[in-house]
Amino acid sequence: MTDEEFHGCVERYADTVFRVAFQSLRHRADAEDVMQTVFLRLCESRTPFQGEDHLRHWLIRVAVNESRKVLRSFWRRRRVELEEWQEPAVVENTAQQALYQAVMALPEKYRVSIYLHYYEGYTVREIAQAMGAKPSTVQTWLMRARDKLRGELIPLEEGTI
Amino acid sequence: MTQQELYRDTFSALRPSEARVQEVMDMTNSKTRRRRLGRRTLGALAACAALCLMVVGANAATGGAVMEWVLSVVEMEDPFRAGATLEDGSGVDIVLQRAWVEDRDGRAILVMPGEEVDITQALETDGVYHYQGTAEGWTLRAQVTGTAEDWTITVEAEDGSGQQERYTFTAHPEEG
Numbered sequence: 001m002t003d004e005e006f007h008g009c010v011e012r013y014a015d016t017v018f019r020v021a022f023q024s025l026r027h028r029a030d031a032e033d034v035m036q037t038v039f040l041r042l043c044e045s046r047t048p049f050q051g052e053d054h055l056r057h058w059l060i061r062v063a064v065n066e067s068r069k070v071l072r073s074f075w076r077r078r079r080v081e082l083e084e085w086q087e088p089a090v091v092e093n094t095a096q097q098a099l100y101q102a103v104m105a106l107p108e109k110y111r112v113s114i115y116l117h118y119y120e121g122y123t124v125r126e127i128a129q130a131m132g133a134k135p136s137t138v139q140t141w142l143m144r145a146r147d148k149l150r151g152e153l154i155p156l157e158e159g160t161i
Numbered sequence: 162m163t164q165q166e167l168y169r170d171t172f173s174a175l176r177p178s179e180a181r182v183q184e185v186m187d188m189t190n191s192k193t194r195r196r197r198l199g200r201r202t203l204g205a206l207a208a209c210a211a212l213c214l215m216v217v218g219a220n221a222a223t224g225g226a227v228m229e230w231v232l233s234v235v236e237m238e239d240p241f242r243a244g245a246t247l248e249d250g251s252g253v254d255i256v257l258q259r260a261w262v263e264d265r266d267g268r269a270i271l272v273m274p275g276e277e278v279d280i281t282q283a284l285e286t287d288g289v290y291h292y293q294g295t296a297e298g299w300t301l302r303a304q305v306t307g308t309a310e311d312w313t314i315t316v317e318a319e320d321g322s323g324q325q326e327r328y329t330f331t332a333h334p335e336e337g
Contacts, residue, residue: 003189010185018177032181039185069265096171099164118168 001042010039013056016120017063023115024067024108034066041066060120061130064112071108102149110145113138239318240274240296241328258330260303262312269309273301280305 001009014035021034041062049055103111109131116122116130124142128135237243243255262280263270269281274296283290284305292303303316313331 006189007186010182014182014185015176019172019175022175032177035177035181036185036188040188043188092174095167099167099171103168114168115172118165119172 001045006039006043009042009055009059013059014039016056017059019115019119020060020063020112021067023111024064025070026104026111030070031067034063034070037066038062057126057130060116064130065132067112106145106148109133110141110148113141114145117142237297239320239324239326240299240301241316241318242326256328260314260316260328260330261332262305262307262309262314264309269312271303271305271314273303281309284308 017038018031018035021031021038022028025031025034038059042059045058047058049058103114106114112131113127116127117124122130124135124138127133127138127142131138133141238254241257241259243257245253245255259272259274261272263272267281268279269284271278271280271290271292273292273294276294276296278290278292280290280292284307288306290305292301292305294301299318299320301316301318303314305312305314307313311332313329316328316330318326318328
């Protein structure tokens with residue numbers, strides 16, 4: 001991959017990779033570190049990508065895996081949490097605030113699967129591949145996430161999965 | 162607006178900082194296994210002029226009882242030591258364990274302030290790895306022995322004016 005191609009990838013997918021990591025980690029600095037790690041892996045990768053979708057799926061899968069490593073890391077298990085996971089820049093109105101708070105309060109696997117489905121448009125099978133889970137497990141995560149959100153919000157539409 | 166549209170609107174505003182994206186772009190200038198790290202590994206207290214946090218711990222002074230301390234006005238004295246003020250105004254030094262070894266997919270990764278190094282080969286071949294680098298204006302030299310699970314790191318930090326500090330960090334496999 002040339003430097004120009006790499007820069008193009010970063011421009012197209014930095015937001016996506018960051019959001020996937022943030023859904024998992026709920027911490028801006030950690031998510032930005034994971035973003036850097038993912039693109040470093042891309043720099044060093046010799047994987048021949050078969051099109052844009054293949055590249056996107058690869059980036060998201062690596063982002064999920066790298067975020068999990070951070071969650072399991074020696075440092076993260078022991079550090080003192082200094083800041084809440086509120087993101088004032090994200091929230092523009094009370095509806096967004098309510099949704100943001102409710103989603104961020106979900107367990108990590110639910111947050112990530114909800115994001116991949118409702119934001120990235122992933123099918124259950126694609127989410128399962130990205131997260132290393134069975135499709136039936138992902139179905140359960142999505143269903144439970146909707147159930148948890150239902151108490152505070154109008155339920156997210158199930159859509160086509 | 163449907164809830165799905167609301168979801169997309171809410172989270173589309175969540176974006177990385179331009180500075181970090183530029184750092185990623187600049188990575189093409191260096192593709193070595195030693196890479197600069199972001200704010201996560203600068204440690205919770207680094208680069209903070211004033212901070213308030215709660216530390217929970219137990220030591221000989223407390224007779225093993227768990228105590229809570231609220232600290233404020235934290236300043237870094239070197240990459241591993243911070244000076245803080247307790248609620249009663251008294252000062253306390255905190256040693257931050259900012260050097261450790263992680264097992265990542267079978268690889269032993271040494272994490273130092275602002276940098277990571279894959280030391281798998283050195284530990285397997287020689288049983289020891291010698292590190293030298295810089296962080297926050299200090300020269301750091303470290304010796305790592307053991308394995309990715311059971312390791313000891315001895316770090317010497319020198320600021321160029323002759324001031325030297327020495328720290329030893331260790332970890333053993335978790336029991337149970």
